[in-house]
Amino acid sequence: MTGPLVRPRRLRTTPALRRMVAETCVEARQLVLPLFVREGATEPVPVSSMPGVVQHTRSTLVKAAHEAAELGLGGVMLFGIPESKDAEGSGGIDPAGILNLAITDVVAEVGDALTVMSDLCLDEFTDHGHCGVLTPDGRVDNDRTLAAYAEMARAQAAAGVDMVGPSGMMDGQVAVIRAALDSSEHQDVGILAYSAKYASAFFGPFREAVASSLVGDRRTYQQDPANGLEGVREALLDVEQGADVVMVKPALGYLDVVRRVRDAVPVPVAAYNVSGEYAMVEAAAANGWIDREAAIVETLTSIHRAGADVILTYWAAEAAGLLA
Structure with missing residues (x-):
């Protein structure tokens, strides 16, 4: 009996051969580790819905950043958790606010080895939990x-950040932030724009991580999960306004959007492997239902294969070892 002439399985015969012809290779330099720092904390506070993730103290944050640098990660994304909040989110603008202090701490220690990024949004700092200031009738006032974003950008740049991450999905946010940075002589500070950020159910654990005060949802400004072309449009608008990197968030449910954005824009594309995606794998692994380490590598590979040049993931530190 004559067998098939073409046998693709030949290239899968040994681990060395599979490694040699692998089309997609994720490296530590492409990973960004999100880190949370809590004002007034004297020891790390575990995030119950995200096993292995903590709200750091200022000192343990620096230690985690050192570890990230030693592992060869591309960067860290910092989120601040203040002791007090108000309707305007003024803690995010205050030079002595926890996020701005954390930026200075991390840059002073590992600024030459890591790209230090910071979340530029008011939601962690507002007592209503929305990403912007509100009108008297409770709507988010875009303009x-x-x-406020312009002032926050100036404060983070003054603190020493390399790249700001506007995540509030306000119309025109990138243009305003770029102008604010440039006019304050911070032309070299980059913008990683959360361009296609969806109103996703997979953000749930993150709200515990940042002690969110949100009641309700953010569907009037974050994107409808049903829309893919809109994500490309948002990314193109951000590039026109001066974004240096554009991002799709979440990643796994939106790999098609990652691909479309990658094909449409001339700048690097990031994707955020969000808290709910992380929590699902951790929960399934804890129950013995999946191989945890294999699932981590497969998840990150799929995001890169879809077109993401940069991946924000809570597994970044561990994945650096697994990928090596």
């Missing part, structure tokens, strides 16, 4: 929020 008043832009003015």
